[in-house]
Structure formats: structure tokens, C-alpha cells
Amino acid sequence: MAANDLNSELPLIVNLNLINQGGQENIDLSKLIIEIDSTLFPNQEQFLKALRTHLLQSFKEIPVRNSTNLLNTENNFFENVEDDLYPPASKSKTKKSKNSIQENETYLETTANSTSNTSIKVRQTKLFKSQDFEAIPTAAVMFSSIDSQIKKELWKQNEDGIAYLQHRAKGDSQNFIEHYIASPGDISMLPWDEALQIIDKFGFNSAKLHLIFAAYAMKQERPWESLFVLNASNLIKDMGWDQRTDLRKHKKLSEIAKTAFALDCLLVKAVWIEGRNKKGEINASTPIGRMWNITVVPYGQINLQGKIEEPDEVQLIIQPGAWTKHFLNRAGAKSRDALYQFGYLAQQVLKIDPYHDELALRLAIYLTLDSRIRLDGNYKVQELLEIAFAKPIIDKARLDRRRAYDLKQHWDSAIKLLLKLGWQIAFDPETYPEQLRPDSKEKKPKGYLDKLLDAKLTIKPPTPIPELIASKAKITVERLQPKVNPKVEQLQPKAQPSQEQHISLTSSQVKEARIAKGWSQAKLAGFLGVSQNLISLIERGERTFNPQLAAQIQTLLDIQD
Structure with missing residues (x-):
């Protein structure tokens, strides 16, 4: 749980064990056990002050039942700060009454509001709520972690017997x-077995x-300083399991918990410098740390062995690892201190069933990440097959x-x-003839597998993802254009203004093109990352738009010059 006044490069070494009582949905903070690695945090007072801020900020949004005490550790690390955290009245056993619950909630909210704001966000908007795609990081660390x-x-x-x-x-x-x-709980690299x-x-x-x-x-x-909380019941649909009838809900929740x-x-470690040997190189190297710091909190009936076999809910508390500071840092990218590389994930990718359509899922995941890099979408069949098969x-x-027959059938x-x-696929007429294409009734030529492996095709994610990536790339290129010295500029022939700089759209053009495409104002706004109100103002002619927004609208709505 990173804090502003702590070293954000350190791994998460605070274990929060939330023990649920009898399947209740509320958290009993008297059962909150905190373990601190004193070798990493020798300054206990500073750490506890920061931790207190984060705990109060996080738990103020969670219903509280019973007393709100922190259990002392064997070394009594919390003995001196417990009075600051909770008033004497809250240390005594609190009755499970409506008034006592309200008092505890009121106290936590009052105390939390008096603390400094942190970057922690507890409640998260569900994915794919207003559009059927989401932005995701597509840096090299995503490729490697998927692999x-x-x-x-x-x-x-390796030579030391460590798996890598x-x-x-x-x-x-x-x-x-x-x-x-x-x-779990440390970053010691495990041996092979x-x-x-x-x-x-x-x-x-x-x-x-x-x-x-x-x-x-x-x-x-600032993901490296944030954490977010997800309910596994909401992830069932995102994982594409909402239509599965072979698993009961508690089995799905347990599977998500095991996967988390x-x-x-x-773990991940990066030695990565972009623009090496060039002025302004970006060093995105990252020390060893977790990809994700995850706490799994099950809720449900506890059996005689003290376990929850059939959870009613599973809560995941996720803190992105330090790699995001180097590979997913918007502010750092602007100052050329870090990278901020992203593309878009179509919701349908997560719906693909790996048991029946493994190759399709492998291709979809790889192409999702690669679409930011290979804008033209041109591939050879062999290149794509080697992604999936050894x-x-x-x-x-x-x-x-x-x-050979089985391989072509899978492809x-x-x-x-x-x-x-909805993926956009076009076959090269010269190298990918009709008899090699899916569902072709023509007789396959001799040596068809070799011909198929050499065939070329263009494959891109569903619209409007390629258009969004292309418009983002154009804007990036324009920003990176070198500034010309005014004296030198006088000696050079003046270049013709680019087409993007002369895009002129009217409000009626935007409205007519949007309606023709069958999109609502909200859907267009979601694709553009703006408010629906702005689209409404534009279509009524009450608001002008800058050249960048005009270029994106023209691309998305296929408005011709």
C-alpha cells in the first residue's frame, strides 16, 4: 500500500488479513491484523502515520461493524498510535446496534476527512460500461507478461536453479x-520445482x-501509487463466464481467487532504454518487483476448519507494481522520463472460449497488443502461427x-x-488465393500448407480501434516534429499545410454522419473520450472543435472531404 511519503519503489510488504464473520458483508476491523517487515521500514513512526492515512481513507467507504481496533503485534508496534487511530470508547467491545455502527462510521469518516488526500481509489467504474473496448497498456512488459x-x-x-x-x-x-x-508476501525468487x-x-x-x-x-x-478494489462477482462477466452453466457461482468466484x-x-524486472544513444533517451528500467500486489478477501460461511469453501463474494485489492511508473506514466512521458504506451482491448476478446477457440484467443490477445506498433496490420500467416505454436x-x-490438414482447420x-x-481481415489476392481461404470449396493445391504459410493478410481489431490508434499516432508524430529555426525557415521552401490542419466540419455534417452510422451521441462521445454534452453542443453549432478533435471525428464517422 504505497504512500506519498514512502518509497514507492518498495514492494508491498503489509499483509492485511480481513477475517469475515459468519458470511457477513461488513468488515470487522477488530480482526484486522497488520504485519510489518521492520527491516524494510526501520522508521516505524513514519510508516504508521502514512499507513493510518491510507487505512482511514480506504475504509471510510466500507460499512463497519463492531469495534475498530488494530491488534497489537508481538513487538507492540501499534501501541503508541492506537490512541490516535481510535478514541477510548471504540476500544471497548461495541454492541451490534444500529447506533454503534453509525457512530463508528461517523468517526471513521470524520477522521478520514481530516487526513491528507491520497491517490488511492477504492470504488471502480465497471469496464465496457459505455463502449465495447477499453484502453490498456501495450508496452513490452505486457507482451512478456502475457507470454x-x-x-x-x-x-x-538459470544456473542458480531459479525459474525465469x-x-x-x-x-x-x-x-x-x-x-x-x-x-506471497516476499519477492524472493523461487527455484524451479x-x-x-x-x-x-x-x-x-x-x-x-x-x-x-x-x-x-x-x-x-498514478497507478504505482494507487490501489483499486474489484468484486469477483463483477469480473465473471468480464472473464466471459456469465453464460457458463457448468460452474456454479461460488466455483467461478473460487477460480478467480485462485487465478489472482x-x-x-x-515478478518482473526490466532493463529498457528507448532512444538509446540518442539525445533525450528514456530509461524505463525497473528493479525486481511484483506485476500486481494482490490481496484476496473471501466472504462467506466459515466451516469447522476455519475455511470458506463456498464464497458468496471474493474481493480483490490490487496495487499495480512499480513497472507502471516506468511504462505507464502519463506525466513522465510528457517530460520524457518514462513511457506511456497504450492501445485498446475489445470486449469480445475476453469472451473467446480458450477450450474451443484457443488459436483465436491467442491471436486476438497478441494482435491487440501489437496493433499499436503495426498500424498497417500486415502479417504473414507463418508469423502469426508461430505466435501460437512452437x-x-x-x-x-x-x-x-x-x-497439415489439422493445422489449416485450426487456422x-x-x-x-x-x-x-468484427475483426477487419483482408486477404492478399496474390499470395492468398481463393482456394486457400476459409470455407473455400475449391480443391486445395499441392503443397497447400507451404503456400498458406507464405500467404499474406491484413488483420486489424474491430472498428473504431484502428481509427483511434491511427489518430493518436498522427497527433504524436505532429508533436514530435522538430522545431525549425526561423532563420533557417526563411531559406527553405514553405511546405504546404497538411490536410489535417485544414479539416473543416460543420455541425450538420457531424450529426448526419453520426445518425447514418447508427451511433448515439453518448457512443460517439465515448469513442472520443469527451462528454455527451460537448457532442450535443457541437451538433447544435454552439461549440467549435480543435483540429485534433475534428480529425478524430472525421475518421470515426467516415466523413469525406
């Missing part, structure tokens, strides 16, 4: 990202949850007729599903 979960064969054992996965940049081999596995027990829990479920966490991290202004536990064990599998298919099924989900 660590759905390409488990990439994990290796390394991802090196294609354009600069000096840049690399490494992942390790740790136990122990790490495998966690790695085996990775898969498409963890990859989906990972993407969901990333989307919520995008909503935080595995993600909490994933090269030996493809090589064996080239030598075996049955395997065709994946392409058809992506087309159904």
Missing part, C-alpha cells in the same frame, strides 16, 4: 525484460484477468498430411471467429 502465462514452455532454469523467462527487444538486444516467480507449481496455474484465465487489471490500471492517474493468487506471484509443431505439419476456424467478432 509468461500462455507460453509456459518459454520458462527456463526472458524477453529481449527485437530492435535492441540490450533491452530485455525478465520474469520470476515469488511466494517450487516455481512450476505456480506456473502451472497460469493460462488463459490468468491472461484475461491480467488484461482486466491492466485496463483498470489505465484508469489510475497466481498473478500475485509473478516451430517444431509447424515443421512436423509440413511433413505429415494429417497434421481457418480462428480466422472465421475473428471475422464474426
Whole structure:
């Protein structure tokens, strides 16, 4: 739980154990146990002051029942601050009455309001509420962390017996990202055999949850100093499990809890410098730390063994790791001290069933992250297949007729599903002839697998994601254009103004194009990241828009010059 006056680079070393009583939805703060690693926080007084601020700020939004005491640790770290946290009356056993509950809530709110504001946000707006896509980080650390979960064969054992996965940049081999596995509560890297027990829990479920966490991290202004709280019952739909009838709700909640536990064990280290050997290079290197600091809090009936076997709810408290300070830092990117690279995740990607459509899901996840980099969407089939399958599998298919047939069937099924989900796919007429395309009735040519592997196609996410990425890229390029010295400018021929600078849209054009596309004002506003009221004012001719907004509207609504 990072604080403004603490070192934000340190890992989360505060264990918050919230013990639910008899399936109640309210948290009994008298059962809140806090353990502090004094080796990392030698200044106990400073730490407790910051922790108190965060606890009160966080819990003021949570209904409180019973007394609100912090249990003393064996070293009595909290003995001197307990009087500051809670008045003497709250230390005594409080009756479960309406008045006592209100008194505790009132006290917490009053005290919390008197503390300094923090960057912690507890309540989160649900994803995909106003549009069917969300912004997510697409930096290299996202590629590597996804690989660590759905390409488990990439994990290796180093000379010290530690499990690790390394991802090196294609354009600069000096840049690399490494992942390790740790136990909950520390960042000690686990040896191979122990790490495998966690790695085996990775898969498409963890990859989906990972993407969901990333989307919520995008909503935080300073994610490395923030935490957000998610209810697993709300994540069931996001994970694409709302239509599954083979699992009861408590099983789905338990699966999300287990998946979150595995993600909490994933570490990351980055040695990453963009613009190396150039003026203004950005050093995004990150020390070893967790991808996500996660606390799992189940609610439900406790059995005789003290466990909750069938939870009624599971709450996830997530703190993004320090990597976000270097790879997801909006303010840092403006000052060229950090990176802020993002794309967009279509909701339908999370709906793909990995058990029946594994290849489609692998492709959709990879292309979602890669769409920011490869704007043209041009790929060779072999390149995409090697993302999903190990090269030996493809090589064996080239030598075996049955395997070749199965591989093409998998590929065709994946392409058809992506087309159904709105992905924009175009086949190159020269290298991808009709007889090689999905559902073709023509006889396949001899050596069709080799021809298919060499075939080219264009594949992009559903609209308007490519348009949004393209408009963002144009704006970025314009901002990065070097400033010309006025004296030099006089000696150069004046360039013709760009088309984007002369975009002229009328209010009626915007309204007519929006209606023709079947979009509401709210939907257009959601795509543009502006308010519905602004769109209404524009369409009534009561508000002008800047060239950047005009360019985005023209692209989204397909308004011709």
C-alpha cells in the first residue's frame, strides 16, 4: 500500500488479513491484523502515520461493524498510535446496534476527512460500461507478461536453479525484460520445482484477468501509487463466464481467487532504454518487483476448519507494481522520463472460449497488443502461427498430411471467429488465393500448407480501434516534429499545410454522419473520450472543435472531404 511519503519503489510488504464473520458483508476491523517487515521500514513512526492515512481513507467507504481496533503485534508496534487511530470508547467491545455502527462510521469518516488526500481509489467504474473496448497498456512488459502465462514452455532454469523467462527487444538486444516467480508476501525468487507449481496455474484465465487489471490500471492517474478494489462477482462477466452453466457461482468466484493468487506471484524486472544513444533517451528500467500486489478477501460461511469453501463474494485489492511508473506514466512521458504506451482491448476478446477457440484467443490477445506498433496490420500467416505454436509443431505439419490438414482447420476456424467478432481481415489476392481461404470449396493445391504459410493478410481489431490508434499516432508524430529555426525557415521552401490542419466540419455534417452510422451521441462521445454534452453542443453549432478533435471525428464517422 504505497504512500506519498514512502518509497514507492518498495514492494508491498503489509499483509492485511480481513477475517469475515459468519458470511457477513461488513468488515470487522477488530480482526484486522497488520504485519510489518521492520527491516524494510526501520522508521516505524513514519510508516504508521502514512499507513493510518491510507487505512482511514480506504475504509471510510466500507460499512463497519463492531469495534475498530488494530491488534497489537508481538513487538507492540501499534501501541503508541492506537490512541490516535481510535478514541477510548471504540476500544471497548461495541454492541451490534444500529447506533454503534453509525457512530463508528461517523468517526471513521470524520477522521478520514481530516487526513491528507491520497491517490488511492477504492470504488471502480465497471469496464465496457459505455463502449465495447477499453484502453490498456501495450508496452513490452505486457507482451512478456502475457507470454509468461500462455507460453509456459518459454520458462527456463538459470544456473542458480531459479525459474525465469526472458524477453529481449527485437530492435535492441540490450533491452530485455525478465520474469520470476515469488511466494506471497516476499519477492524472493523461487527455484524451479517450487516455481512450476505456480506456473502451472497460469493460462488463459490468468491472461484475461491480467488484461482486466491492466485496463483498470489505465484508469489510475498514478497507478504505482494507487490501489483499486474489484468484486469477483463483477469480473465473471468480464472473464466471459456469465453464460457458463457448468460452474456454479461460488466455483467461478473460487477460480478467480485462485487465478489472482497466481498473478500475485509473478515478478518482473526490466532493463529498457528507448532512444538509446540518442539525445533525450528514456530509461524505463525497473528493479525486481511484483506485476500486481494482490490481496484476496473471501466472504462467506466459515466451516469447522476455519475455511470458506463456498464464497458468496471474493474481493480483490490490487496495487499495480512499480513497472507502471516506468511504462505507464502519463506525466513522465510528457517530460520524457518514462513511457506511456497504450492501445485498446475489445470486449469480445475476453469472451473467446480458450477450450474451443484457443488459436483465436491467442491471436486476438497478441494482435491487440501489437496493433499499436503495426498500424498497417500486415502479417504473414507463418508469423502469426508461430505466435501460437512452437516451430517444431509447424515443421512436423509440413511433413505429415494429417497434421497439415489439422493445422489449416485450426487456422481457418480462428480466422472465421475473428471475422464474426468484427475483426477487419483482408486477404492478399496474390499470395492468398481463393482456394486457400476459409470455407473455400475449391480443391486445395499441392503443397497447400507451404503456400498458406507464405500467404499474406491484413488483420486489424474491430472498428473504431484502428481509427483511434491511427489518430493518436498522427497527433504524436505532429508533436514530435522538430522545431525549425526561423532563420533557417526563411531559406527553405514553405511546405504546404497538411490536410489535417485544414479539416473543416460543420455541425450538420457531424450529426448526419453520426445518425447514418447508427451511433448515439453518448457512443460517439465515448469513442472520443469527451462528454455527451460537448457532442450535443457541437451538433447544435454552439461549440467549435480543435483540429485534433475534428480529425478524430472525421475518421470515426467516415466523413469525406
